[in-house]
Amino acid sequence: MTSFAVPDAIEPVVGWRYWRVDKKAGLLHSLSGARGFLWQPNTRFKARCPAIKHTGIDVRYRFISGMRIEMHDAPGERCRCGIYAARDLTHLRRQILTGLAIDVVGEVSLWGKLIPGSKGYRAQYAYPRRLFVIQRTADWDQSKAAEALSVYGVPVETISYRQVGYNPLATIGDLLRRMRSPREASPTR
Numbered sequence: 001m002t003s004f005a006v007p008d009a010i011e012p013v014v015g016w017r018y019w020r021v022d023k024k025a026g027l028l029h030s031l032s033g034a035r036g037f038l039w040q041p042n043t044r045f046k047a048r049c050p051a052i053k054h055t056g057i058d059v060r061y062r063f064i065s066g067m068r069i070e071m072h073d074a075p076g077e078r079c080r081c082g083i084y085a086a087r088d089l090t091h092l093r094r095q096i097l098t099g100l101a102i103d104v105v106g107e108v109s110l111w112g113k114l115i116p117g118s119k120g121y122r123a124q125y126a127y128p129r130r131l132f133v134i135q136r137t138a139d140w141d142q143s144k145a146a147e148a149l150s151v152y153g154v155p156v157e158t159i160s161y162r163q164v165g166y167n168p169l170a171t172i173g174d175l176l177r178r179m180r181s182p183r184e185a186s187p188t189r
């Protein structure tokens, strides 16, 4: 047994995320963060507040939304830190991620401290649950990338960008048939 385990005593919440793939390491890489963060296999990904340094609170982050921040574990209620995940693929697809090259989309297990928002969550711990390597064109062979991601020990498949890429009009109907879809009331016309 490794030190890592998605706890099964409490059902983890499942969210959706995009990632890049770090070409050198062949590992998932968060889109955000100046230097970015690698997601290590068999290791829970832990949220860190960019404002909190071991020397204290980083002056650049002293105020967030006009509020003075205090020492806290991530995610902080009055902060913006935490591991972000959308509540479902539809919400994820509505996010504009200009200039960011997304390589992978997938489900992520979230646990520990969770702060729900209108579109998703900020979590303390996360680990990939199911991964889809995004194929931009039909003839782009991504089997190597998919193989590399098998180190995470979760199902990995390939998927076309059309099914999972940015789409502000994405609806629940766009969800892949193989994914269980949350029950949502359809908007009244």
Ligand SMILES: [Zn+2]
Residues within 6 Å of the ligand: 049, 050, 051, 052, 072, 073, 074, 075, 076, 079, 080, 081, 082
């Ligand atoms: Zn914070």
